[in-house]
Amino acid sequence: MMMEELRENQIKLGGVLSPDGTKINSFGNDRAGLEAAQTGVGLYDRSHWGLLQLKGEDRSRFLHNQTTNNINSLKSGQGCDTVFINSTGRTLDLATVYVTDEAIEVLVSPNRRSFLMTWMDRYIFPMDKVELTDISEQNAIFTLLGPHSDRILEKLNLKSIIGQPVGSHLTGEVANCLVRVGVGTGLTLPGYTFIIPREKALPVWQEFVNTEVTLLGENVWEHLRILQGRPVPDRELTEEYNPLESGLWKTISFDKGCYIGQETIARLNTYKGVKQRLWGVKLDHPVEPDTEIFLEETKIGVLTSCTETQTGGFGLAYVKTKAGGEGLRVTVKGQTGELVSVPFLTHEYYQPKS
Known part of the structure; x- marks a missing residue:
């Protein structure tokens, strides 16, 4: 009411x-x-x-094992962004975590609320002291x-x-x-x-x-x-892409130990195996998402989102790493576009501390 x-x-x-x-x-x-x-x-x-709540003694350990960031290191009054991924390291959602004395609250994308409730529930075993509730x-x-x-x-x-x-x-x-x-x-x-x-x-x-x-x-x-470059489910965050390709390096802890999809993420970082990256694209005018991107005659990527600005169009696009990055001039539906960095994303490999 x-x-x-x-x-x-x-x-x-x-x-x-x-x-x-x-x-x-x-x-x-x-x-x-x-x-x-x-x-x-x-x-x-x-x-x-969506707003999901975890209670119980094992709540931090459980969410730590389910997502990419170091949840165990958070104290009450702290929070972070983290990514839910599947066993092959593909992205399910980008979420924000808030840790309190009594619970952990997880702010999730509008279209991932029911999915993530079901996803997490399947990993709660009888001995786990975890209570999962949708408090949206x-x-x-x-x-x-x-x-x-x-x-x-x-x-x-x-x-x-x-x-x-x-x-x-x-x-x-x-x-x-x-x-x-x-x-x-x-x-x-x-x-x-x-x-x-x-x-x-x-x-x-x-x-x-x-x-x-x-x-x-x-x-x-x-x-x-x-x-700003925030990727969202069904556009930039799908099971076709991993969070390293999506530029979500800041949401990943490479020192936290095992979690779902961790082996894939660690291997991609160790061997510098990120084959495509998400970039901003400046355009003369907007084009529809899912439009292919070319470098000369070669397809090198796809536009995932686009909006109209006062100076033309601006989009987000996955582009093959070998083709180039920031400053690259590309062709998008007959017009020339330029790849640019966006504030939300980073593309730097993690260097382990010696």
Whole structure:
């Protein structure tokens, strides 16, 4: 019921609901929203994303063994990005982990919530002290994006989290409600993510709106995530690619020991076996995803996402490593494109400490 009231409020503020009714596609201010996220502060409702919870004595060990990052090293109040992969090292989802005294909460992509519940459940054995719960319906998720996000936290008396590492989080009060606020936006843009009990979603939303943030819909988020280079399931993150190809090196611990798919990831790093890499692509105008990319007459890759910018088009694409990288001029559906680095991705091999 509270989410219905939130949606009604958002629609009154100019929100256009998606056909499936799960999110606001636009507030009719996409250009202003994009500018706010880059130079001011914007507010994005991520309540359609998934939030999974792990409890029990073995929760850290279990998630440590399921994903690429070093979950065992995290203390309460810390967090990180991590990748779920299968036994052959192919990507399932990019998730954000928040560790508390009582549980671990995992923020997952909207279309991976049910899949990952089933995926993890199959690896919980009778002796494991792990309780897995989908708490998505009990919580709303809002993200503040932009360089002026700190000002909002100062107004809300949450300034103790300012300046902390990405993934850090604490419990604070907004609109007389206890919420969890974490450092990071999921886009390598400055900002904070809030996890809110769903029955308090509307008053917390209104509190943010009263601080004069610019409201962002899904259109702006999608545009930003392509510009920043965040890969998503069914586009860049599929079982055709591994997280090294996807540029997610920062989410991988090469010293943590065994986990699902670890042997494949370690071998690719040791023998420098990454055959293709994800890059940004500057274009004169947008083209459809799945368009092939050529170097002269040779196919060298495929475009996975694309958006329109004020100067043309911008996409994400997997390109064969041997063909080249940043600065490479390629042909995409009759036009010339240029491969560029994007903030979210890295492509440096890990060098073990001697």
